[in-house]
Amino acid sequence: MLRRNGTLGLVLLVAGLGLAGCGGGEETTVAVTLQEFAVLPEQDTVPAGSVTFEATNEGPDDPHELVVIRTDLAPEALPTTPDGAVDEEGEGIEVIGEIEEFPVGETRSGTFDLEAGDYVLVCNIVEEEGGEIEAHYALGMRIGFVVT
Numbered sequence: 353m354l355r356r357n358g359t360l361g362l363v364l365l366v367a368g369l370g371l372a373g374c375g376g377g378e379e380t381t382v383a384v385t386l387q388e389f390a391v392l393p394e395q396d397t398v399p400a401g402s403v404t405f406e407a408t409n410e411g412p413d414d415p416h417e418l419v420v421i422r423t424d425l426a427p428e429a430l431p432t433t434p435d436g437a438v439d440e441e442g443e444g445i446e447v448i449g450e451i452e453e454f455p456v457g458e459t460r461s462g463t464f465d466l467e468a469g470d471y472v473l474v475c476n477i478v479e480e481e482g483g484e485i486e487a488h489y490a491l492g493m494r495i496g497f498v499v500t
């Protein structure tokens with residue numbers, strides 16, 4: 353009797369681990385503030401699985417976007433094009449997806465299947481402001497993000 357219960361318990365435990373290890377088990381929502389010039393997620397570490405970013409553009413003036421990049425590079429060390437934007441085809445990075453540019457005062461969400469690893473969240477908008485080129489990435493819209 354004792355032995356049977358022990359075996360049953362072990363089987364249930366293994367089944368439970370199997371489900372958890374199947375991927376897609378975890379669903380996490382992370383609020384992210386976009387502003388001039390910063391990307392501010394409410395948490396910087398999430399479990400692997402389905403991750404929904406709820407991005408709010410707090411401006412005050414510019415449209416912003418949120419690009420999810422998998423990379424082992426530091427947030428400020430991503431490959432760039434001559435205008436200062438991240439080269440999305442560059443060495444050492446993989447663009448997973450993005451929430452496209454949207455206006456101040458609005459919130460947009462995007463859901464991505466993220467494996468464990470190191471990521472960087474950036475806004476990769478480049479605009480001309482009074483004759484000067486402004487790359488939001490170069491101005492500080494970048495932050496590390498870890499999936500465990």
Ligand SMILES: [Cu+2]
Pocket residue numbers: 414415416417475476477488493
């Ligand atoms: Cu931006």
